[in-house]
Amino acid sequence: MPTRRAAVAALLSTGLLPRMASAQAWPRRPVMLMHGFGAGGNADSISRVVANALSQDLGEQVVVEAKPGAGGNLASEQVARATPDGHTIILLTGGHAVSAALYKSLRFNPVDDFAFASLVATFPFVIAARADSPIQSIAQLVEAARREPGKLTFSSVGFGSTQHLAGELFAETAGIKLTHVPYRGGMQPLSDLMSGRIDLMVDSITVTGAAIRAGTIRGLGVTSREPWPALPEVVPIATTLPGFEVRSWIGIAAPAATPAPVIARLEGAINKALLSAQVREQLGFLGVKPEGSTPEGMKAFVVGEIERWKRVVRASGIEQL
Structure with missing residues (x-):
């Protein structure tokens, strides 16, 4: 059997030990939860409910910051370029998938530039x-x-x-x-x-x-x-129009390359919050249905939504930008 010293050396050589230590220490300071829409709106209201619940679970304050503009893309770009240490995360909306379908190119990749944590709600x-x-x-x-x-x-x-x-x-x-x-x-x-x-x-x-x-x-x-x-x-x-249906979503993600253990802890905190009777009541009052997921589930969902809206853009004749 390898000795403890040999095991630690092996972990150091792979870079796994520093990542594990980093994840265990996360968060080390307040976490910024960004969204890309105006004060008092849907994303802002939901983000404050979620931030309050996450603050209690993570032991550090989760601070909401709005960066409105370009249908949420300004905030997405900023978070995509942020340091991937878990201290900058984003509340994404259905507009994230719509932008991916509507724009020929964005200043970020809507899938590859993010580490998805969990869905939060649909509405x-x-x-x-x-x-x-x-x-x-x-x-x-x-x-x-x-x-x-x-x-x-x-x-x-x-x-x-x-x-x-x-x-x-x-x-x-x-x-x-x-x-x-x-x-x-x-x-x-x-x-x-x-x-x-x-x-x-x-x-x-x-x-x-x-x-x-x-x-x-x-x-x-x-x-x-x-x-x-x-x-x-x-x-x-x-x-009046049989078959018509549009339901959107809210979810939380971090920059790509955020350590997997940090994403796992964030996912756990989100899904724990969504089981809280108080959080479910607050979200229900806002007109949204709490709905969590795994990181893999959220990624697959977002990819599917992008494809769905691409079909809508083509069918409705909207010209891509």
């Missing part, structure tokens, strides 16, 4: 109008858009975001033309909808839910195939 979107809008249903929206093609405007959290392509897919499925108005995320689309600057918004229940419940805006349809528990009164768009 649908809502198409909403002002409470006093003459459009009170998806059927009336389709009728109005057919009368005046391109007149009705809809918001998203950025060009190339999942909300953007969900709106385009809806228009393509309904055979209508809508005009896209991109924002940088956050609550500004809701303010502009209520003030009449835009006609419609396509956004998450995190952003639209409270206003729909309060009656200040009207949920015309939800993009899930069945009624969504957080807004059961909003009718699925599939009721």
Whole structure:
């Protein structure tokens, strides 16, 4: 049998021992959880719920930092280039896969430049109008858009975001033309909808839910195939357009080359948090369904989503950028 000294020497020669020690010591300081969207929006709200739970489990503060712009790509690029020591991680959204499908090239590789840790949640979107809008249903929206093609405007959290392509897919499925108005995320689309600057918004229940419940805006349809528990009164768009469904996702990743033991600990902390009754209640209030995964499962999921959105881009005739 090899001696303890020989075993340690073998580990040192392979570089495994330093990586193991590094992983055991992680985190050694606060962890930055970055996302690429505006304050108060879906990604921001979910990231704060997750960060609080991870802080308690990891023993170091997980600090949320927003870097909005380019449909989340600015944040993705920054994290892809960060030191792969586990102290900079990112909350990715469905827009990550959409960007990979929509852009001919990005300043980062959406799969190879990341070490995926775990999915966090899935969720649908809502198409909403002002409470006093003459459009009170998806059927009336389709009728109005057919009368005046391109007149009705809809918001998203950025060009190339999942909300953007969900709106385009809806228009393509309904055979209508809508005009896209991109924002940088956050609550500004809701303010502009209520003030009449835009006609419609396509956004998450995190952003639209409270206003729909309060009656200040009207949920015309939800993009899930069945009624969504957080807004059961909003009718699925599939009721009017059979087969229509868009569900997005949230997950956490780190830069590629982050040590596997660090990713394993991060995965464990995320999935432990998703079992917490408090976290599940908070995420449910935001309109999302907690859903964890393994690192391998998240990677396979993201690859599949990229292929799905590539098919949507081709079918809808959207020109790649």
